[in-house]
Amino acid sequence: MPQKPARQRLNREVICAAALELAAESGSADVSMRALGEHLGVDATAVYRHFADKDDLMRAVGDRALTPATKGFATSDDPADDVRRMCTGIRKALLKNQVALLITSAGPTRNANELRITEVMLDAFLRAGMDPDAAARAYHVLIEYTVGSASLDAPLSRNAKERKATYDTWRRDYRALPADEYPAIHELVGHLYPSSDEVFSTGLSALIAQLMPA
Amino acid sequence: MPQKPARQRLNREVICAAALELAAESGSADVSMRALGEHLGVDATAVYRHFADKDDLMRAVGDRALTPATKGFATSDDPADDVRRMCTGIRKALLKNQVALLITSAGPTRNANELRITEVMLDAFLRAGMDPDAAARAYHVLIEYTVGSASLDAPLSRNAKERKATYDTWRRDYRALPADEYPAIHELVGHLYPSSDEVFSTGLSALIAQLMPA
DNA sequence: ACCTGAACACCGTTCAAGT
């Protein structure tokens, strides 16, 4: 009678999936190799048979997290809207899996989803009639804004109630400042820290409006 | 005869200065407490008499690195230009000291320089005649863009020759892709990775032009 | 071919002890 397979054979796919599970659970993509090994039911060092080092693994994990942004993305006849939807999808995927900071620190993943995103966005700029220099520049600006702001928003994005409490604390800190030294802060403190999704949307619209021809 | 003072008494100021020295030397703000102690000629754990933990220390270091951006900053009668100069100064200070990623991961420092920057920028938006909501939003967008893009540019910003080599490698990777699957990348590959300062400037101008009234 | 486990060279942080 056949042995029941105690656990699945290790490969890059199941390792990345396990890392994303741990990241989603813990709220941080900073997963230790030992914790990852335990989650896989395997010695921590077994992962090194499939990835050169942790950096290599983290790049693969980061790219895998972007799958929802590329899977089923459909180009429309409105290039500006395509760019907007793609950037919004990237942000959503990064925040959901807590991998924005990971990608920011590990650098370009050069993996499948990242390449697809680049192709879709460059294609949209070309369809909008932009010249090559403007198209390349717009691509870099929008990627930096999208990934960069997700990195800054990530620590707060987990729990709505907790996030609101943090914002309240920060506003309280501002109100405690001497009003004569910080008059503008005192005047605007009630308006600071709106929803970070709204802030992102404001900047994204501004960049698209300014960088892409009407 | 008096003992010569073997080394300076420890305080927050000299500890931050030492951490910034180490960060500038190593090209990364990720300094270990043990390395910091050695640099100070002191046991690693002595730092804990002056900072609650490493996070507390890193926030102080991050804010201290922003000193050049606030020191001697003079408000003009052109609010848009004030915002532009402030954001450019922040970027320069972050990249010089390699502290962008540190601030991104540690969150707001709530220290003197950060508060000064907030006051100067909010004041500029008010002087530009913006309503409170638009002013607060513009502040968040510009800070996220400035700090976020510096975080992404930081790993590359150290050495011009090395940076160019990295860009060349990335362009080579793009050219190796199948042209039928990635036509837009192939068309634009020669224009990708312009100077990151130019990319930043493009985005900054676009945001200011769109968010601040003309 | 793939995984294990000991080992190495590190971490941040606590706490009793020194001065």
Add this chain to the structure above:
DNA sequence: ACCTGAACACCGTTCAAGT
């Protein structure tokens, strides 16, 4: 009041050994 040093509970990674 301030610093030391041992100790604790971790890290990423290498490499010989197992199967």
